Amino acid sequence: MALAGVRVIELAGLAPAPFCGMILADFGAKVIRVDRTKVAMAMDTQARGKRSVAINLKTAEGVAVLRKLCVQSDVVLEPYRKGVMEKLGLGPQELLKENPRLIYARLTGYGQSGSYATAAGHDINYLAMSGLLSRLGRSGEKPYAPLNLVADFAGGGLTCALGIVLALLERTKSGKGQVIDASMVEGAAYVGSFVWKSRSIGMWDRSRGENMLDSGAPFYDTYETSDGKYMAVGAIEPQFYRQLLKGLEVDAGELPPQMSFSDWPELRRIFTERFASKTQADWSRIFDGTDACVTPVLSFDQVSSHPHNQERASFMKDSSGEESPRPAPVLSRTPAEPCRASDPAIGEHTVKVLEEYGFTSSEINQMLAAGIVEYNAVKAKL
Structure with a gap:
């Protein structure tokens, strides 16, 4: 696969960063999700192909373990607010000193600088700040956010994955890593470049919901339909x-x-x-x-049985029968080979991963006993 051999450390988060990690895993990267300890269940619904290590980052020993994982990997993907990793001593300046080839991807709402850099927010806020939300909605109605797709996933996770792949490509020439500042506000705005740049040709002269592509045109x-579809x-x-x-x-x-x-x-x-x-x-x-x-307009229940989607195998089922979209795009020589196994339990792969990163059995057992790391073997052999 295209990203075979690339090792990624993904700090557990919600929505955009897990999507970014899943993209990398689908196309062959070895993605290790770092979870907190003492958590009942993972909230990551996009954990396909990932492995889970549970580390107690409230301990100095746990931070040291994470540092070792990071500096021996190709990519670190972190979704925290600005300053969180620096407080742990795991900011990009520290880690790049130890591994100059490291690609450190920071996926946040507002980016690493600016007056909103430390502010909380969600997709709807980032979409609003991008300017795009003002253009979305029907005539005479308030602006409408289309699920949380534009900022979280298109402007966030997908754009961040593109940045990581670009940085990996550049590293083949320079031998050096770099920091990726992925802002969902800027990512959403960039995804909306067509809207921005088409204003000059009169495509958006009318009010929201009254233009050709925003539900204004009847065609x-x-x-x-008569059956309510x-x-x-x-x-x-x-x-x-x-x-x-x-x-x-x-x-x-x-x-x-x-x-x-x-x-x-x-x-x-x-x-x-x-x-x-x-x-x-x-x-x-x-x-x-x-x-x-x-x-x-196909429902989730209809979409995989449509003849076109069937012919292209556009949707797939995992080992539990759950259906989801096949990774895209399709590469002719090195296509994605998405994992069909169940998503990892928190800490399911702790022991195996730590062994791969050079920890001895004695060290691992000591850390398990001290609560520095956690191992959940429930799914380990499935």
């Missing part, structure tokens, strides 16, 4: 729009022009009535094989 929206319509170009009208059995000559903003409410009314006259399955049969850009 770029979702419509309810939905179809997604993206018929922007004239040739695609003609296909849409043909499928709906609507006479173009009896409609106002496609780009007549003032007539969009009337077009939306007509489309709403037409889509409500048939089931989702009916409309899928009508539009499949056309260029109308009309597709069913």
Whole structure:
């Protein structure tokens, strides 16, 4: 796999950092999640392919163990607020002195500098600070955050993974590691570059929810079907729009022009009535094989059984039968080979990992007895 041989230490966190770690693990990196001790269960739902080591970082001995893991690895991924790792003596300056090749990725909401650097926040706050939230939502309604996808996962975890891969590539030339300052505010804004840079060509001249791509256009929206399901319509170009009208059995000559903003409410009314006259399955049969850009809005229960997704094996099941998306993109020579075993229990791999990093059995047993590390063997042989 593409990242085979890369060793990653991931400090346990929520949402964006675990996603970043899962991406690296899916593509071959050996990712070790460092958990706290005395925790009943892991909150990491993106632990696929990772191993878990439980360390008591409230002890000097535990901090020393983590230091040894970090300086013998290629990547450290930490999701804490600014200053937390420095208080432990494990900041990038200290660790890079011991391992100049180390890549130290810091994934935070507001970044490592600026007046908000130590402030708490969540996806909706980062999205708001990026400027994008002001553009999301329907006309006449308040701004709407689309789940926690844009800042946490696109601007956060995915962008951080890109930074790590870039740093690994650069290290092959310079032999040196570096620090990655991944801010979810800036990552979200960067993901939204199209929105920012398209303002100059008039794509966002109208208020929120009244433009072509933000639910303002009737030919770029979702419509309810007679069985309470939905179809997604993206018929922007004239040739695609003609296909849409043909499928709906609507006479173009009896409609106002496609780009007549003032007539969009009337077009939306007509489309709403037409889509409500048939089931989702009916409309899928009508539009499949056309260029109308009309597709069913698939539920999680439907998505893997859709013929296209089935043919590409776009979704996979783990050993417990739980379904999730296959890693993307697909590489022709070194594709991802996602682990299908159950997610690790906290401390499941403590002993094995410490042995790999040079600790003796006697040292490990002493640390276990003293509560410096924790080992949970429940799943160790599954």
